[in-house]
Amino acid sequence: MxxxxxxxxxxxxxxxxxxxxxxxxxxxxxxxxxxxxxxxxxxxxxxxxxxxxxxxxxxxxxxxxxxxxxxxxxxxxxxxxxxxxxxxxxxxxxxxxxxxxAKNMQLIPYSSRAYPDKLRHIAQPPYAIFCKGAMPDARKSVGIVGARMCSEYGRSIATKLGKLLADKDVQVISGMALGIDSASHAGALQGKGSTFAVLGCGCDVCYPKNARNLYENIQSSGGGILSEYPPGTEPMPYRFPERNRIISALSDCLVVVEAKKKSGSLITADAALEQGKDVYAVPGRFGDALSEGCNALIGQGAGIIYDLDIFLENLGYLPEKEAETTKIKNISLAKTEQLVYCCLDLHPKHINYIIEETGLDLLTVLRDLGNLKRYRLVQETFQNYFSKSI
Incomplete structure (x- = not known):
């Protein structure tokens, strides 16, 4: 005992x-x-x-x-x-x-095992990452960037792409700026995955200020707010180009949705190319200021996104059997419906333009547009403006 x-x-x-x-x-x-x-x-x-x-x-x-x-x-x-x-x-x-x-943040220095490998090997890695919420993990990730003052068309593309990626468990990386960035985060939150915002200020500073709901929802939905800047650091113009290299580094590839000729999104694209990442761009109309940057990228060899399902399939994120699209070849269209459909593209066209291009009368065009909308081949983006569905 x-x-x-x-x-x-x-x-x-x-x-x-x-x-x-x-x-x-x-x-x-x-x-x-x-x-x-x-x-x-x-x-x-x-x-x-x-x-x-x-x-x-x-x-x-x-x-x-x-x-x-x-x-x-x-x-x-x-x-x-x-x-x-x-x-x-x-x-x-x-x-x-x-x-x-007391701020309930993480600090992940370069010396830590938790420091992302994707950042460790770039030309200028941040000394540390401050984080509210979670950090991106080893799963696939796509960066989405674009114009702050974007069009409704661009916003729609960014939202749909964000959701499609999140539904395929692909992490969406962006900068939480107004316009395309916020739309891509919002789309990802509609999906089943997670999204991460890299800020050009301290991660305890919600910028833009009117994005508080998005800022909170990103964190509560399994994503995170990231920054190389310490708490309390205010947003300054020169900090946004600096943070862009982190967005591209954390992404397996980068998508530019809309961008002017001199756009911060093009700085992100340049950083992605320097890091050996693939860059994709959504094409736009010739002469459209919001498309000049994207069209220039395509001219320099960037990948072209003309169909979101095909884009995901090409990246290996969408098995071929899941690529359900409502292509015109799978639907039997009347001759006039084919005429109307073929004169449209992804950019909205006014009904008067459709009448002029097809040579059809107003009632026929209205009837055919109604049918094409039911087939989900066409959408009315604004009153009397129509485009092909994405």
């Missing part, structure tokens, strides 16, 4: 010791993360330099504790950067860190 009691005490002693060691390791990990937070917040020092100095010193805490002379002798920082770093150490880091922990 005495031996049994001793054995029991010994077992519980080991458990208690292991528990203490586990808690100590957890505390140390949190302490290390605090210094990674400090280094991640030094926005005016190139992320590659921050990654490099951490690797040289072994930890962010070791960087924090380096003497000024040692930092100088590394010949890694300019005088301005060095002074910026030294000034940052005068702040109350522990208080700032506690404020961060």
């Amino acid at each position: 005495h031996e049994l009691m001793n054995t029991t005490k010994e077992v519980f002693g080991k458990i208690e010791k292991n528990g203490e060691q586990g808690q100590a390791a957890k505390n140390q990990a949190q302490e290390n993360l605090k210094y990674d937070f400090w280094l991640a917040s030094l926005l005016y020092i190139d992320s590659r330099k921050r990654i490099r100095v951490r690797e040289m010193c072994g930890s962010a805490q070791a960087v924090y504790e380096l003497k000024e002379e040692t930092l100088k002798n590394m010949y890694l920082f300019t005088d301005t950067e060095l002074q910026y770093l030294l000034e940052s150490r005068k702040k109350d880091l522990s208080r700032i860190w506690e404020c961060f922990l």
